[in-house]
Every structure is written in C-alpha cells, then in structure tokens.
Amino acid sequence: MEASSSGISLRNGALAYTLPFSPFIIPLLPFAGRKMALIVQKFGGTSVGSVERIQVVADRVLATKAAGHDVVVVLSAMSGETDRLLGLARAISQQPTPRELDALLSTGEQVTIALLAMALAARGQAALSLTAAQVPIETDATHTKARIERIDGERIRTALQEGKVVIVAGFQGITAQGDITTLGRGGSDTTAVALAAALQADECAIYTDVDGIYTTDPRVEAKARRLDRITYEEMLEMASLGAKVLQTRSVEFAMNYHVPVRVLSSFVDGPGTLVTSEENSMEAPRVSGIAFSRNEAKITVVGVPDRPGIAHAILGPISAANINVDVILQNVSEQGKTDFTFTVERNDFDRALQILRDLAPILGGAEVRGDKGIVKVSVVGVGMRSHAGIAASMFETLARENINIQMISTSEIKISVVIEEKYLELAVRSLHEAFGLAQGET
C-alpha cells in the first residue's frame, strides 16, 4: 500500500521537524509517575538516521533510565541504509540469495546499536549492544520473512541487573543452525514487542514520526483527534484498512502476549496513544476512528453459472497468484446466472484481470469488468459490539451526502463500504462528524 492511502493517524510531525535536535530536551515520560518499570523503547530508521539523531535518542533513553526505569532499546537501521545495501545486492545479482541478503541487510542494525551504545557510554551510562545472535532471538529459517520462535532473555536480564542499558538489533534473528535471518517489513516493531513479551516488560514504546494514532487522517479531516487509547483489535482493523503506524504482525503479537504498546513521536514530546486490551478502556466510545484506503480496485465477473464451487473456480487462481482478495460480494441468482464481485489491491488489479480473462472458457464465457476508481471507507470501534445502530447511522450519513454504496463488508468491530473514489474526503468528513470524533467532542 502507498503511504498516501493510509487512513488513520498519519499526523506528520511537521512542527517537530522544524525544532532543533537539542540534546538537552528532557522528554515528558509517560512512565514518569511509576517506579522501576521495565520499558522496551523502539526507534525507527528516521529516529536514528544521523549521528545527531542518535545523540537525541541517547538523551531520551538516558532520561528514562534516570527516572529509575530499566530500559531495553530496539533499533532499526539508519534510514536509507537498507536501500543502499539492497542497491548493492541488486547490482551484484538480479535475484540475490535470500540467506545472503539477510546477512547483508542485518549489518544495518548492527551499526546503529553499536553507535547508540557508544553514545550512551560517552554520557557515562553503561550500555551493551546485542545482535539477534547474541541475545539470542531464534527464528525459523524462512529467510527475508522469518518468524520468531524463541527469545532467551538471560543475557539481557543480567545486563539490566548490572545497571546497563541493553540495545538490541531489530529486524533480525538467528536460526538454530546459526544463520542470520530477517523478519520482513516492520520487523523491528515485531522484535520490540516480542522482547517486551519475553522480558515481561511493563510497556513497549514505539517511537515513530507520528505522535500517536488519530481518529482519521488529519490531512483529510483537520479536526482529527489523537486517541489516548485504542484496543489491539481496533488497531488491527485500522492497520489492515490502511493505517501504517504499526505493522499488523507486531500488533497481533502484542495482543497475543498482552504487551501494552505506546505509539509516540521521536521528535515531539507527548503521551502518544496506548494500544492495549479492552479491559483497560472501559468507557470505550462506540466508534474510535474512520479508516480508509485508496489502494483498492474492484473486479466483477458478470453472468457466471450459479453452481456450487463457482467462488472457488474464480478465487482459487487469484489466490494461487498470491493476490489478496478483500471484500467479496455475490449477487442474488437470476435464471441460473449470477454476478461475482471482489476487491484487490490496486497494484494487483491488472494481473487479477488477466487471470480471469484467461479463465473465461471455464467460467462459461462470463464477462469480466474492472474498476480502479473505488476506495474503501470504514468505521472502526469495539464499542459497536454493545451499541446497535452504527451501521444504520453510517448508511444514513452517506445517503444524506448522496454517496452511493457499492459494496458492504462487516466484522464485529468495523463496517466497511466501497464507494466511488471522488467521494472519499466527503465520506470521511461526514462520518467523522456524525460519530462525534472531532477535537473537543470526547
């Protein structure tokens, strides 16, 4: 998905970028009030993108440590470094060996963890950098998208007891055989959450270039409001619907292991948004946010024979081509024929269309139509479970604005509609208003 299609929460820290990166900023700590917590802090590539920014991170870590907490830091590679290494690999080989690609890319994080350890040592704070092999963080052997199988927290715990800050390389793992793996996109978030789970940390703080999760994209609706809390499930719906602050996988991990995750800005101080389980948010509003995705396309197979197995006949080959299908709709049958509609990501559209046209003989000569001019808009909130009428309010709001709904998809905590792209902003703003999400309305 393109970044531009993100729905929730991308308030870019425009103000933050204009601030000097003073090493003397003492950040407002969400944990300042609690004593002796264990906090995992993860900083992404932009946050460690230069020597100056690494110094700022060192000050931030030091402030947390100075407040009496134990700190485990997880770092990504400096922004641009992974691309530089990928460029070298591609210049060497069209199809770099996955094992060697992982060995190559994992050097990026090894550089940043060593540099941050030096920066802390220069401030008189003992620190220990650990690669995945040194922790160890064991994964399966699926190179370039390995899954974490086991984390041994022993060496980290010992170092923490010695008063050290421990700095772990994100994104990487090691197989039982000792081969280096990487966890795939957003892997450093996963490392941080998995470490927090393994160490039973009190909180996993993810520092990003946004200052929290928003009720919708502030670039579309200026009245969008930062959420203090959001549940894992809502976060998952929002992530899969286009919000890109946290990788789906790391949220699932956090949910499964009950790790409280806080999304914060590296550049401006603030409480961020706490992603946690429902118990902690008793008074959840009915709707938490309006997500949307522009990265959608619709395909309709018109007039296919309405017989058992037709869905599989159509979607089997699409799935085999590794194309994800999202919303699926099958019309009421008329005279033994039916229309079958589904959505895919826009960059898979041409491929999906071609696959279905090649299948035409099998599908009884059905006509295949496509439409790239659609978007998906969703209302998300755990409160829906106990509040009737959310769907009705949503449809009523859209009807009032004369926005035609092409497809509908629901889950326990979200309702999505597919609409014509030109109505996107209108739909988001009117729904944001209708569900009382604007600033000052909580």
Added chain:
Amino acid sequence: MEASSSGISLRNGALAYTLPFSPFIIPLLPFAGRKMALIVQKFGGTSVGSVERIQVVADRVLATKAAGHDVVVVLSAMSGETDRLLGLARAISQQPTPRELDALLSTGEQVTIALLAMALAARGQAALSLTAAQVPIETDATHTKARIERIDGERIRTALQEGKVVIVAGFQGITAQGDITTLGRGGSDTTAVALAAALQADECAIYTDVDGIYTTDPRVEAKARRLDRITYEEMLEMASLGAKVLQTRSVEFAMNYHVPVRVLSSFVDGPGTLVTSEENSMEAPRVSGIAFSRNEAKITVVGVPDRPGIAHAILGPISAANINVDVILQNVSEQGKTDFTFTVERNDFDRALQILRDLAPILGGAEVRGDKGIVKVSVVGVGMRSHAGIAASMFETLARENINIQMISTSEIKISVVIEEKYLELAVRSLHEAFGLAQGET
C-alpha cells in the same frame, strides 16, 4: 609507518589499473597443474572496493574452483568502508567503547562476504558466507586487537564437501562469550593464514595491489626484480623494516604453522611470490633484497653516568609510553660517562624527546639530542648464514659512495645501517647493484 617508507616490493600495478575489469579474464593459476588442492584466497579492500571488482573476484574464485580445487575465500571490507564507520563512531564519541567499535567495524566484512556469495550464486556456483561467529573463529577478548585462539573447521569442511565455495569474513573473531572482536590492522591476512593452517590448506593466496615481493622498492630502483620465493624469516625482516605487503603477524602465523603463502596481484595475472620455509629454497641467493625505512628518528643522550641500570633508566620510561625502540647503541665509556643512542619511529620522536628531557635530573643532567633526518637501509637474506663477508661487502659499497654509517644493527639474516636521509636512494641502488639483484642477474 607511512606507505611511502616501504622498502621492498611495492610495485604498484599501474598497468593493471588501466585494464578494463573484464569478467572474462581467466587468470593464470599457480595451482593449475595440481589436482584437487584446497586453496585459501584472501582479497583486500581494494580488490572488493566496488560491485565491479567483486564481480572480478567472483570470476577469479570460479576459475580456481573450475580447475578442480576447493576454495575458501577470506575478504576485507570494501575500501573506504572501515574509515566511513570509524568516522561515524568518532562523530558519536571521542573514545568509542572498544567492544562496540568492534561490533561496528565487523559489519564491513559481513557486507562483502554476502555480496560475493550472491555473485557466485548468480554464476551458478553454490557459496556460503560465514562471519567469524558462524565459523566460529574464537579469539581472546582483547577488543580491537584480539588474538585467534581456536578455529573450528567443521562447518567449512562440510560445505566444501557439498561443493560450495566458502567465504569467510576477515579481520573479525568471536569470544567464548559471543562478543564480536577484531584482529587489528592487517587482520584479514591473519584470518586467511589461520584458516589455511586450521584447514591444512595447500596454499594461502593473498591477493593485493602489488604483484609480488620485490628485491627493493621499484620506485627507488627501476631494476628491482620480483622474487619467485622468499623465506618466512626474510619476509619478517622485510616487513619489520618497512615492507607492508603482508602484516608481520600473519607471516609469523604462517611460519609457525608451515602455511605456504603466495602474494599475488588482484588485477594482473602472474605467479606472484611464494613465501615459504627454507627447505623449499635450496639455492637461496646470499641476499634476497634491500629493504629500507624512512620512518626513523634518532635520539642521543650525551654524557650519562656509565653505571649498571642506565639503559633501563633511559628506555624504561620510553617503553612505558608504548614507544618502540629499534636500533640501540652505547658508546665506549670515557671518564665514567657514556653516550646512549637509539632510534624510534618518526611519529614517536617528539614524545620520546620530551620524556627524556623530563628525565634529565635522574640522568645526571645529560644532554638529549635528536635527529629526524635519518633512514635505515638493510640487506636481507637467509643466504647470509652460510656466506661470509656480506657485512664487509655492504660497508665497502657504502664507503665507496662516501656514505657515512651512523649506526649498525645485525641479525642472523639481515644487516641494517642508519644513514643520513639524503643518501637513501644512492645507498639502495648501489647495494642492489653490489649484490647482483637486478633483473636478469639471477
């Protein structure tokens, strides 16, 4: 030592640099005549300094493999990479933590080994990159200049049996506790020789930017000749006297473990120079080469009391300041006073002078004089052992040119003289001529 002060063998491959780096060059292999040898090939930073050069290395490795040999490759970081990483470290901290510096610097070799493995895979040759931790190459915990303690060749042997080329990161090691170390300057040569010893390789080929060891520096004497063979001991004398092709430590290692080392050019084909034990060079000439060093300075303490312990009183504080002393000379005593003269590296000169001036009261008010305008010229050759009169010939030759000898130092296989710097070229050329070392004279 500065590169410019090297004596033996620095024929820079000027011709080679003008050649296109065609991937189709099939190198002349020194081992082409023998079957199924195990060869360790080490390539330095310049040889892997770009994607194009890594491709050339891949072709060279492949040609050796195609000739039926097993190949273990040892690589340095891309030229410039270590300096880039050091620059980052110094920007972070004036005194980077040694442990973290090693973790940082070791990424350079991890990048090149992964890239070469990809390049070989792209040519259909199975390859396996291994970091020091993956071999493993165990060292002590002396960060930034660790010593190799143990190499486990098991994983390498298994991979070789599977027909793979194994590519090992030079310069790095791992402690028993799993911390990353580096071996210090020239460490990749040491890695290569140590691996060759551990694997009982038939030869350790060191690819450099020179095409072998020369009778003297061709920039000083155009008639300098590449040596086909040289003994470990001669190589050690030459290295310590200013030749920088192989690090002293790696030559010592090779000598102790009887590893035949071949110095070759990465850029031009040729047989290079074989560094081996004396048994293999039965007809050793009396003198193998003329080494020299410009990196010398002389300090004289005039009129110190001639009593037991005076040498220690002078050299103890020098040694404590980590300054290496080379040639030492004590004059015959006159009226209970003596002159004490020694040489140090030129960049230690000012420090050494200051130390002695501070010591003046202890030394009975002796005067301290210094001279940076001196050089050391040496005649090296195992043949000296069985040939009398080499020293006499040397002194006679210098006398004939009116070159005054200030100091003399001898070992079993070398004679060094300290002379005024302006006579350096004249001395080297006349000695090169006197001992019949010129091209065509063997």
